[in-house]
Amino acid sequence: MSDAQMKTIKDMPREDYFVRGHGACPGCGVAVAVKNIARIIGSDATVYVPASCLIVFSSLYPTAAFKWPFLYTAFENTGAVISGIKAAYRRRGKETTVIGMAGDGGTFDIGLQALSGAADRNEDVIYVCLDNEAYMNTGIQRSGATPFGAWTTTSPVGKKIQGKREFKKDLGAIVAAHGVPYMATLSIAHFNDFLKKVQRAKEVKGFRFLHILTPCVPGWRSEAAKSVAISRLAVETGMWTLYEIDHGEEKLTYKPKMMVPVKEYLQMQGRFRHMSEEDIQKLQAWICEKWKHHYYEEIPVPPCELEKGRKDLITDEDPLHGV
């Protein structure tokens, strides 16, 4: 990369490679993530998208929103197809960034074997998992990424069972276990962190994995305007942790000053509306374990008292946050 390191979003190029006029829902988290990845990666890339919301809203036949060469086949083979694209370019002696952008269904469940294969062979590609925590494209079915307690059409709310009974699969650990050169988790609310990680992914050779939490307005039953705020709260509550593993070296890239009770996160989303106090405590206990795992810090259950007079999260002054 010839241009200097981009440190803040002020340094980001203006040129869009994911253009206006795509058909995503208003407030779509996937669109925010994809659009900014495209800006940061720049002109020279080829993208593959399996069955997902992204393929539907980015390519309303005969138009397409990506300005990059663009391929689409089946649901389960993102890892395999991007390996193949890279091999074809190598054969032709062309150096280019090959990116696969799959949803959580196409990564956690259906595409896991192809992902594992590509990671195992250390293919020189970027794999992006756009995690909206259910199969949203087909109308909100539960996936391995759906959090505990969440309503989906296949984990409905009934008299005996309310929402999903299993906790979210730790995909980051699965990918890290392959010993890939670079993997990171991203949030659309932590702009500069996002920028740094996508840039790093572009530089590194070998298999790179970016895992992004992308709020889904209809699936999470949330307000369109709150997609970014929810992402931020996910990090502050510990539902989502921001870290990277760069050639074996694990590093936290952002640590909340204080753990916000998960209740605040749940309240913003209709998919958790039914949750009983008992279930919330169960989820909270799970988060506290996760918190301990990532931040090496014990949090008693139930966690920290509700913060009184906490400032709006958006104005905090962490250098990695915002601008």
Next chain:
Amino acid sequence: MYEVRFHGRGGQGAVMAAQALAEAAVLEGYYAQAFPYFGAERRGAPVRAFARIDEDKISIKSQIYEPDMLVILDESLLDIEPVAEGLRSGGKVVINSTKTPEKVDLGVEVDCASVDATSIALETIKAPIVNTSILGAFAKIEDIIPLESILNAIMNRFGEKLGHQAGVMNSEAARLAYERTVVGRCRGTRKLVERMQWLPTWDELPPGTALPAKTIDGVDVGPGSAWQNFTGTWRTSSPRYLKEKCIRCLRCWFSCPEGCIDRLDDDYEKWDYRYCKGCGICADVCPVQAIEMIRGVHEW
């Protein structure tokens, strides 16, 4: 056979409206069916739904091309779709509009009931979901199904799915709409929008069905051609930018899912309202309240 075609936007509940109407018809002793148009609908995108009512069993399963009745949940669809296409002579129209029927230009002159369903929905169910209000207006202009049955169907359908309270609020919306509906005749001066008919055929595509970026018959296809989809018609509220407050932090520019915020050379912003879907993220992430959301489709 009595056929109704619903035109709405994803999230307005056109499908639920069609189902509730069919259920009301069944309560009246008719046979009925209701189904949506199967496509890649997203929230805010134009959608269609259909309902058929008959005294005998209905065996036809196709979409409705020549409806007796059009139910239009969003007036702005008239500008982007040939909504009145195929409407039978003597057909009728129900439209969600703040205008009186005489001021609505549908493209064909027919009997028309207009109601400000958005305001009623905001008043009663506190959300711009207009499907139940519009059914109240339907009962006013068409006597095939009386209001009582429509209210019962709404209670059944919404009460069962969303809880008793939702059923009560939604039937209240329909009742209120019935009272406020104005019946008249709409104008027919508008020329119907033409649907884009052109698509490449298999022999126009190179092997592997790759579609290169090119222009055919004045239409761009392939990579980057999505700019032709002006999604700005989806929005129900619009962001207004107060430049004097802006600190040029670029949060809105980064967070806009549409990418419809132009970042100018001096890092001030400019909105491209042709694409803005009005999600409100820009106003939400702005740390200095330099962006405010105003209800309605506006440009500044």
